[in-house]
Amino acid sequence: MNTHSQPNTLIIEQASYWAVLIDEGELSQRQHHELAQWLVESPTHVQEFLHACTLLDVLDDIDPNKNISVEGLLKKISTPDVEPISITSKPAPYAYEKPARIETKKRPTRMFWALAASLVLSVLALYQFTPAVLPLKQQTISHSVNYVTTLGEQRSITLSDGSIIYLNTLTNVDIDYTPQFRNIVLHNGEAIFKVAHNPDKPFRVWVNGTMFQALGTEFNVRSNKGNVELTVINGVVALTKNARKHQDASVSEESVRLDSNAEIEVPLGRPLIVSVGQQATVKEDGKITTLVNADVDKKTSWKAREMIFKNDSLEDVIYEFNRYNALQISIASEQLSKMSITGVFETNDPQSLLRFLESSGKAKIQRHGANSVTILAL
Amino acid sequence: MxxxxxxxxxxxxxxxxxxxxxxxxxxxxxxxxxxxxxxxxxxxxxxxxxxxxxxxxxxxxxxxxxxxxxxxxxxxxxxxxxxxxxxxxxxxxxxxxxxxxxPHAHIERQKAIQDLEKILASLPPIYQSVLLMRKRDGLNHAEIAERLGISIHTVRKYLTRAVTECRKAHSMGQEL
Structure with a gap:
C-alpha cells in the first residue's frame, strides 16, 4: 500500500472523534474552539475531518431493513482477552502472533439469553466487566502476547478492553491479561499507555520489579540504561518497587504522594502516587527522583515522530537520534558534546541535525560508509 | 425505539x-x-x-x-x-x-453504503453494535451508554474507533 495516501492513525482517530461528537449534537463553546484550532493545524486534518463526517453521514443509511440484530452482536462479545482489535503499522513478522482463542464461542451463556431475554443487556454488562462471574474454567486461561518494534518503527495496539498502547522504537512488550489483572511487561524501550477505565481489573505495567498501576489514565514509561522513567499524561499512577504479583496498588493510606522535586527512598512495597504532569524515575540503585512539573509535551512528542529539545546537550540529542535511525552518529569532541541544542526535529531526520551543525561553523561531519558519521570540532 | x-x-x-x-x-x-x-x-x-x-x-x-x-x-x-x-x-x-x-453521485453513495456494510460486518461486535444503535437506530450516546451499562465516554471511544476502522478500511478499498 502506498503509505503517502494513508495519514497516520492518530489524525484519523482525532478526525473520527470530532465527527462523532458533532454527529450527536452541538459542541460546547470550548469544543468549537478546540476543533477550529485543530483544523487549522493541517490540511490533512481538514481532509480527514470531511472524510469522517461523510462516512458518518453515509452510515445513516446502512442496513435500512434492520437485518442485523444488535442483541445478536452483543451475545458474541467476549470477555476482555488479549486479542488486539487493530494494529496500525506493519508488524515485524515475528512480532504478532494471533493468540489462541479457545474460549469465546463455546461459552455456556445461551441459556441465560433464552431464560431472560429482557435481561440480556445487563447480564452482558456484568459479563464483560466483571470477570469474577465467569465460569471457573475460564479463569485459569491466560494468554501472553509479545509485540516488538524494530529500529525506527512505531506502532499502536488497541486491545479488546479499549486500552491503547503506543510502542516507540526498539520496544518489546508482553501483554498478559488474566481474569484479575491486565498485565503488561515492558522488557525494553518506551511506550505510552492509554488505559480504559475498569476498576475491577487493574492495569499494571511491569519493568523489572517495578510496577506501575493505573486506573483509567494515560502515561509514558521509558526503560533506558537501567533507569525507568514514568511520566503521567492524565490521571494518577501508583508506582511500586519490588511489587508482588498479586499486589493491588490502588491509592490507600499506605501510599506516598509525590509533592516535591526530590530524590526519595520509598519503603519497599509502598506505592508512590504520581499524578498528572509529574515524573518519577527509578534509578538503577533503587532511588527514585521526582519532578512535579514534567515537560509532558517533550516526553510524549515521539508519538508524533518528533523530538523536542530544550537546552539539551548535543550528546543527549544524538543519543535520541540514534534510537530511531540506522545512521549512527558519534561525537569526537568533548566540547561539542556539551553544546546546548534547542529545537524540534523529526525522529527520522538526523540529516537536519547534521546540516544544522555544519552550518553553525563549529563542527564538521565525517562520514564512514552509509550508516556511520562522526562529528568533529572545527 | x-x-x-x-x-x-x-x-x-x-x-x-x-x-x-x-x-x-x-x-x-x-x-x-x-x-x-x-x-x-x-x-x-x-x-x-x-x-x-x-x-x-x-x-x-x-x-x-x-x-x-x-x-x-x-x-x-x-x-x-x-x-x-x-x-x-x-x-x-x-x-x-x-x-x-x-445521478452519478447517487450511485456513488449507494456504492459507499454497500462498502460500509461490508466493512461494518468485519468490525468487532461491540463497534458494530454502537454504530448501529447510533446511526441506524438513532439512539444518542447517553441512551447507548445506558443500554450497554457503560459510560458515555466509553460509548464515544467505541464510536470513534469504529469510524476510524471504517475510514482505514475505506481507504484500503481506494488503493485497489
Whole structure:
C-alpha cells in the first residue's frame, strides 16, 4: 500500500472523534474552539475531518431493513482477552502472533439469553466487566502476547478492553491479561499507555520489579540504561518497587504522594502516587527522583515522530537520534558534546541535525560508509 | 425505539444536500481516480479556513467546511473561481447553490453504503453494535451508554474507533 495516501492513525482517530461528537449534537463553546484550532493545524486534518463526517453521514443509511440484530452482536462479545482489535503499522513478522482463542464461542451463556431475554443487556454488562462471574474454567486461561518494534518503527495496539498502547522504537512488550489483572511487561524501550477505565481489573505495567498501576489514565514509561522513567499524561499512577504479583496498588493510606522535586527512598512495597504532569524515575540503585512539573509535551512528542529539545546537550540529542535511525552518529569532541541544542526535529531526520551543525561553523561531519558519521570540532 | 433521541445527522446533509454537496460527497467517497480531487478540495478549504481571522466565531465548523468545499466543487463546475471567493465567509444561504441533479453521485453513495456494510460486518461486535444503535437506530450516546451499562465516554471511544476502522478500511478499498 502506498503509505503517502494513508495519514497516520492518530489524525484519523482525532478526525473520527470530532465527527462523532458533532454527529450527536452541538459542541460546547470550548469544543468549537478546540476543533477550529485543530483544523487549522493541517490540511490533512481538514481532509480527514470531511472524510469522517461523510462516512458518518453515509452510515445513516446502512442496513435500512434492520437485518442485523444488535442483541445478536452483543451475545458474541467476549470477555476482555488479549486479542488486539487493530494494529496500525506493519508488524515485524515475528512480532504478532494471533493468540489462541479457545474460549469465546463455546461459552455456556445461551441459556441465560433464552431464560431472560429482557435481561440480556445487563447480564452482558456484568459479563464483560466483571470477570469474577465467569465460569471457573475460564479463569485459569491466560494468554501472553509479545509485540516488538524494530529500529525506527512505531506502532499502536488497541486491545479488546479499549486500552491503547503506543510502542516507540526498539520496544518489546508482553501483554498478559488474566481474569484479575491486565498485565503488561515492558522488557525494553518506551511506550505510552492509554488505559480504559475498569476498576475491577487493574492495569499494571511491569519493568523489572517495578510496577506501575493505573486506573483509567494515560502515561509514558521509558526503560533506558537501567533507569525507568514514568511520566503521567492524565490521571494518577501508583508506582511500586519490588511489587508482588498479586499486589493491588490502588491509592490507600499506605501510599506516598509525590509533592516535591526530590530524590526519595520509598519503603519497599509502598506505592508512590504520581499524578498528572509529574515524573518519577527509578534509578538503577533503587532511588527514585521526582519532578512535579514534567515537560509532558517533550516526553510524549515521539508519538508524533518528533523530538523536542530544550537546552539539551548535543550528546543527549544524538543519543535520541540514534534510537530511531540506522545512521549512527558519534561525537569526537568533548566540547561539542556539551553544546546546548534547542529545537524540534523529526525522529527520522538526523540529516537536519547534521546540516544544522555544519552550518553553525563549529563542527564538521565525517562520514564512514552509509550508516556511520562522526562529528568533529572545527 | 425512543423518539426523544438527538437529531440524526441526516438533518445536516439533507438540509443542505444540494447537488454540489452530493458531488462533494461523491468526491470524498469515490475510489482512486478522484481522490486527488478530493484532496485538492480539502487543501483549498483549509487555505480558506486559515484566512478567516476570528475562527472562534465559526459556529458550525462542519457545515462551514462543507460549505467551502461544496462551493469549490461548484466553482470548478462554473469554471469561474473569482466570483465565489468572497462568499465563503458567511454561513447563510447554504441552500442557494444552484443544483442540477447528479445521478452519478447517487450511485456513488449507494456504492459507499454497500462498502460500509461490508466493512461494518468485519468490525468487532461491540463497534458494530454502537454504530448501529447510533446511526441506524438513532439512539444518542447517553441512551447507548445506558443500554450497554457503560459510560458515555466509553460509548464515544467505541464510536470513534469504529469510524476510524471504517475510514482505514475505506481507504484500503481506494488503493485497489
Amino acid at each position: 425512543p423518539n426523544n433521541s438527538a437529531p440524526k445527522s441526516d438533518s445536516f446533509v439533507k438540509g443542505l444536500y444540494e447537488s454540489s454537496y452530493k458531488e462533494l460527497f461523491a468526491f470524498l467517497l469515490r475510489r482512486s481516480n478522484n481522490r486527488q480531487q478530493a484532496q485538492d478540495f480539502s487543501q483549498e478549504a483549509f487555505l480558506r479556513l486559515i484566512r478567516v481571522e476570528r475562527k472562534d466565531l465559526i459556529e458550525q465548523p462542519r457545515a462551514y467546511l462543507f460549505r467551502i468545499a461544496a462551493n469549490l466543487v461548484h466553482e470548478k463546475r462554473l469554471k469561474n473561481i473569482s466570483q465565489w471567493q468572497k462568499e465563503t465567509s458567511a454561513l447563510d444561504n447554504v441552500e442557494e447553490i444552484p443544483c442540477e441533479d447528479d
